[in-house]
Amino acid sequence: MIKIQKFVFNSFQENTFVLYNENNECIIVDAGCYQAHEEQELVDFIESRELKPARLINTHGHVDHILGVQFLSQKYNLPLEIHSSDLRLVEVSDNYGSMYGFQVKVPTNIETPLVDDMEITFGDSTLKLFHVPGHSPGSVAIYAPNENFVIVGDVLFKGSIGRTDLPGGDYPTLIKSIFNKLLNLDDSVTVFPGHGPETSIGYEKMSNPFILDSFETL
Numbered sequence: 090m091i092k093i094q095k096f097v098f099n100s101f102q103e104n105t106f107v108l109y110n111e112n113n114e115c116i117i118v119d120a121g122c123y124q125a126h127e128e129q130e131l132v133d134f135i136e137s138r139e140l141k142p143a144r145l146i147n148t149h150g151h152v153d154h155i156l157g158v159q160f161l162s163q164k165y166n167l168p169l170e171i172h173s174s175d176l177r178l179v180e181v182s183d184n185y186g187s188m189y190g191f192q193v194k195v196p197t198n199i200e201t202p203l204v205d206d207m208e209i210t211f212g213d214s215t216l217k218l219f220h221v222p223g224h225s226p227g228s229v230a231i232y233a234p235n236e237n238f239v240i241v242g243d244v245l246f247k248g249s250i251g252r253t254d255l256p257g258g259d260y261p262t263l264i265k266s267i268f269n270k271l272l273n274l275d276d277s278v279t280v281f282p283g284h285g286p287e288t289s290i291g292y293e294k295m296s297n298p299f300i301l302d303s304f305e306t307l
């Protein structure tokens with residue numbers, strides 16, 4: 090059984106997640122810790138539960154989601170795992186970061202194994218990845234079927250959807266990703282977005298104005 094812990098980090102109020110299992114392994118998703126006290130908060134959580142970091146995975150390569158990656162990658166000797174289509178975003182993240190006043194520690198150990206429909210074994214559970222481009226070309230969602238939740242990065246928010254005006258963004262592609270991948274999940278699935286509060290697939294189908302708009306034009 091996977092448990093999930095959420096942290097809110099950096100000036101973009103980015104959601105970082107720690108998934109941990111019965112073997113005390115953990116996967117850190119979208120490490121956005123920036124200030125020293127944010128890094129410490131994450132490390133304290135991991136150490137107080139005696140968790141062993143097994144993977145560092147990112148839903149996408151935008152700068153607010155990678156600010157803590159290099160720190161953790163070095164501390165735990167783990168590569169960042171990301172979809173290949175967002176590799177470029179990470180490589181130039183110091184340029185993007187300086188536009189927003191961040192001094193980015195650019196990840197130096199990056200692997201790109203993440204692909205659509207990939208399964209990740211994690212203790213007794215399995216995680217499934219979906220490629221959901223549109224907000225960024227290499228966005229992925231991380232679905233835990235047994236635990237009935239999905240981490241969606243900046244693809245879908247409570248009452249909103251991801252921006253498509255950033256480099257590599259595309260509105261029709263984003264809507265297609267949401268409809269073909271996320272809305273196929275059961276209504277009861279809890280959605281953990283990259284910013285803001287949790288929601289559910291059913292709630293967004295019923296009330297998200299961008300989704301309702303697109304239903305009408307389909």
Ligand SMILES: [Zn+2]
Pocket residue numbers: 149151224243
């Ligand atoms: Zn983003």
Ligand SMILES: [Zn+2]
Pocket residue numbers: 101103151153154243283284
């Ligand atoms: Zn973001």
